[in-house]
Amino acid sequence: MKKIYVIRHCEADGQPPESKLTVNGLKQALELSEFFSEMKIDRIISSPYKRAIDSIDPLAKRLNIEIELDRKLTERILSTRNLPDWLEKLRTTFNIMELKFEGGECSQAAMERIVEVAEEIFNGEKENTIIVTHGNLMSLLLKYYKNDFGFDDWKKLSNPDVFLLRNENNEVTFERVWK
Incomplete structure (x- = not known):
């Protein structure tokens, strides 16, 4: 049975790719390292964003x-424009998967790129892989495997957060395993 541990990065001081972990986020990265310390991990793949790499670096x-870097794990850009009602627009993109705002990426396209990473892992040789990504992208991956995972579930995610995806007989199930 293949397993993928999907991690949302630890607490960071912003959204740009170069945003660093906060002091609390650095502590959380150590907690993640401890959380996985007794598990067999064969491979780690991360978003190239600094906050994602720094979240998994202690464990690596x-x-x-x-740590292998994969651009397909970068955060989804909702829009390049400042959207005062961005939260409501994000909610809508969970229901209208092809909806795209100026300079942004639709949910369907973002979902396809993270699913591609997951499927490559499930079809590969390694048994236990960690991928480190971002909240919106993580939510879209979970929605792919269970369509009713939506905006309200995204809002409940923590920094960090960890879900375990299992592929048994070509059926993918998942559960939240973070405390």
């Missing part, structure tokens, strides 16, 4: 596993 060092 502990396990002596190189």
Whole structure:
């Protein structure tokens, strides 16, 4: 049975790719390392954003596993314009998957790129893989495997958060495993 641990990055001080973890986020990264310390992990793949890499770096060092970077795991851009009602617009994109705002990416396209990563892992040789990504993208992956995962579930995610996806006999199920 193949397993993918999908991690939402730890608490960060912003949204740009270079945003750093907060002091609390650095503590959370150590907690993540401890959380996975007894688990067999074969591979770690991360968004190239600094906050994602820094969230998993303590574990990668502990396990002596190189972090592979994959641009398909970067956060989805809702729009390049400032949207005062961005939260309501984001809610709508969970229901209208092809909806796209100026300079942004629709939910369907974002979903397809993270699902591509997950399917490559499930079809690969490694048994236990960690992927580190961002909240919206994580939600879209979970929605792909269980269509009723939506906006309200996204709002309940924590920083960090961890879901375990299992592929058994070509059926993917998931559960939240973070405390």
